[in-house]
Amino acid sequence: MSQLSTAHTPRVVFANGAIDQLAEEIHLLHKARILLISDESASAHAARVKAELGSLIRQTVTSVVMHVPDEFSSPITAKARLLDIDLVVTIGGGSATGLGKIVALDCGIDLLAIPTTYAGSEMTTIWGRTHESKKITGRSLAVLPKTTIYDPELTYSLPLAISANSGMNAIAHAVEALYAPDVTPDVKASAIEGIEIFAVGLRGIVTDIYSPSAREQLLRGSMLCGFALSNSTMGIHHKICHTLGGMFDLPHAQMHSAVLPWAAQYNQDFASEQLNEVAKVLQAPSAALGLWTLAKDIGAETSLRNIGYPIEESEKVADVIEAATFANPRPFERTAVVDLLRKAYEGSRPDDGS
Ligand code: NAD
Numbered sequence: 001m002s003q004l005s006t007a008h009t010p011r012v013v014f015a016n017g018a019i020d021q022l023a024e025e026i027h028l029l030h031k032a033r034i035l036l037i038s039d040e041s042a043s044a045h046a047a048r049v050k051a052e053l054g055s056l057i058r059q060t061v062t063s064v065v066m067h068v069p070d071e072f073s074s075p076i077t078a079k080a081r082l083l084d085i086d087l088v089v090t091i092g093g094g095s096a097t098g099l100g101k102i103v104a105l106d107c108g109i110d111l112l113a114i115p116t117t118y119a120g121s122e123m124t125t126i127w128g129r130t131h132e133s134k135k136i137t138g139r140s141l142a143v144l145p146k147t148t149i150y151d152p153e154l155t156y157s158l159p160l161a162i163s164a165n166s167g168m169n170a171i172a173h174a175v176e177a178l179y180a181p182d183v184t185p186d187v188k189a190s191a192i193e194g195i196e197i198f199a200v201g202l203r204g205i206v207t208d209i210y211s212p213s214a215r216e217q218l219l220r221g222s223m224l225c226g227f228a229l230s231n232s233t234m235g236i237h238h239k240i241c242h243t244l245g246g247m248f249d250l251p252h253a254q255m256h257s258a259v260l261p262w263a264a265q266y267n268q269d270f271a272s273e274q275l276n277e278v279a280k281v282l283q284a285p286s287a288a289l290g291l292w293t294l295a296k297d298i299g300a301e302t303s304l305r306n307i308g309y310p311i312e313e314s315e316k317v318a319d320v321i322e323a324a325t326f327a328n329p330r331p332f333e334r335t336a337v338v339d340l341l342r343k344a345y346e347g348s349r350p351d352d353g354s
Pocket of ligand 1: 039066095117120121122124125126155156158159169252253
């Protein structure tokens, strides 16, 4: 049977200095009333864009809150409606893109994203918001940016620690895409190449944080991993991170980095072909050890203890995960899930899988 691709992607512009093409891209979308959202790190870029676009910019937001609490996004959405905004433009990390997605969704308008981290949200149909302190996520084509502008120069300022954890977050998308029930050849190729790029590029910026070639490669890697995330179904790793984020408000990228090796180990015998491929790309005896070693080498987080996870709550976490439905190669096994959480908490070296 031939395999049909149902992949969705934004129009992608990728080049050093590509932010200068923003006016042209807005023109191509036939938009005239813009809400510009930027995070604190992107304030200089936002000021330049604002000066260049002049009266096209009708509303600005210059700070964002992770996981988009409704009480933060609602007044922004209300004002956007009042001003008849027809395009949201975001410059910043996944939190800025995330706010842009919610405004786009609630107002029924288009989004153009300019990412400055490796989170990958700018490639996906996935939205997330926090309603009455509970994080909820969903998928909708309405939040897939119409256009994504990747400008590697905007990532030169990303500190090593944020780059490293954000990179591990991107790798997590790719690892889970590989064993997703709906993985396609396109997704598989993107995921493998994405992991390969991050393994090399993240070590590259440890040596030279301003390396233009490493920064360009890393942003390309985040595009590929974001594509893999958007076009496949995530498994237990994302379910655990979503649960921990919702229950304890742990920092997103660090949490992904600490949990990923142990989620890979949990699934090892149930998705051995795919995880052995990850190990091969990472030149390690097992996916778990390769992921953990990469995180260690680049200074990404390897322990949930360091980011405040209350280990005594693991049974409650397991209850929430057990009650959720998600696709994963290995069925839910309480003892093994609690053990996974303990290992991610301790952050010690996985064995070599032999
Ligand atoms: P973030 O956007 O919160 O950014 C982390 C920090 O880095 C912030 O302080 C930010 O100001 C700073 N920063 C961003 N770019 C910078 C730069 N170039 N130079 C210097 N500092 C910079 O974190 P994140 O990890 O990018 O995104 C996390 C959020 O994205 C979470 O809410 C997560 O749920 C969401 N996310 C969503 C998807 C999706 O598909 N919907 C995918 C991945 C992540």
